[in-house]
Amino acid sequence: MTPDLTTLRAVAEHAARDGGAAALKTYGGSHDEATKANIFDIVTEGDKASEAAILPILRANTRFPIFSEEGGGDEFDAPFIWHVDPIDGTVNYASNLPHFSVSIALADRDLAPVVGIVFNPVTGEMFSAARGQGATLNGKPIHASDVRDMHQALIATGFPSGRRTVRRENNLDAFLAVLPRVRDMRRLGSAALDISFVACGRLEAFWEGGMNSWDVLAALLILSESGGRYSDYDGGTARAITGKQVVATNGWLHEQLLTTINAARR
Structure with missing residues (x-):
């Protein structure tokens, strides 16, 4: 049974805004960095702060488990799972470049997404979609280009x-x-x-x-x-x-x- 996507979309938007706000508290200054898989794959205090803001909102408002990049996830035996990247573009964030985002998706067991939010906290741009409801940027419908060459x-x-x-x-x-x-x-x-x-x-x-x-x-x-x-x-x-x-x-x-x-x- 498909959940109420309109409500879940609003929950994810709320979580993305709070995660972005948490990341912005240390944006623009020096950062505490740690490497993960290799020197090109890093995590900062901003990633952790964003995740710490996002996960409680998703848990308080939904019953779906969470798969998060920074390891704050749950067991995954459920029909739908949240996929969370607290900061996508961590190298940009660590270098104080304004092109990074909070990414939150709800997907089924087959990884078919039904809710998707991408939020840039620096610009305030919120890209949002739910399956069958179209996509928006800050509430206004968006469409891909018609360039064919x-x-x-x-x-x-x-x-x-x-x-x-x-x-x-x-x-x-x-x-x-x-x-x-x-x-x-x-x-x-x-x-x-x-x-x-x-x-x-x-x-x-x-x-x-x-x-x-x-x-x-x-x-x-x-x-x-x-x-x-x-x-x-x-x-x-x-x-x-x-x-x-x-x-x-x-x-x-x-x-x-x-x-x-x-x-x-x-």
Whole structure:
């Protein structure tokens, strides 16, 4: 049975705002950093403060377990699970760059998202969606762009934190293949925001590999509800919803971008 998505969307928006406010308390100054998997994968006091603000709100207002990047999660035997990234774009946050976000998604056991919130606390931009209800930016409907020519497209990408890996997986070959075929490229540093920018037409596409469900599920729902399209590199969704391979586009450019990426990965 599908829960009340309108109510859950409001709960997630509330949690995202409070998480963002907690992160902003230490934004702009020096930060306490610790490494996780490697030197490219860090956590700050802002991540922990944001998570500490978000989780109690979700627990007080819903009965679904929580899967959070910073480890504050629960057991996962439930029909729906919250996927939380307290700060997506921690390196930007630690460097006091204003492109980072709080990402909160509610997804079913198959990782199909039904609620998605991406909030930038610096700009106050709240991207929000619920399945079948469309996507909004600060309450106003958004739609992906209708650009159909790759040469007119502004595209973003990223590089995995485990980038010291085989060349096929570190994204450099694909980057070099796509760059001459588009208007320009951006590497902004928050996948959740970047995909949301595709959803509202600021970008035409985004791709990256080596991420996790908490990085992308909220934004992928926002994108699909705005008329965009997402897949993994093979054109399916199995690895996209886990974050391992994500291609997110306005829909019109999807096959062209997939073809270019896959040709470079051979």
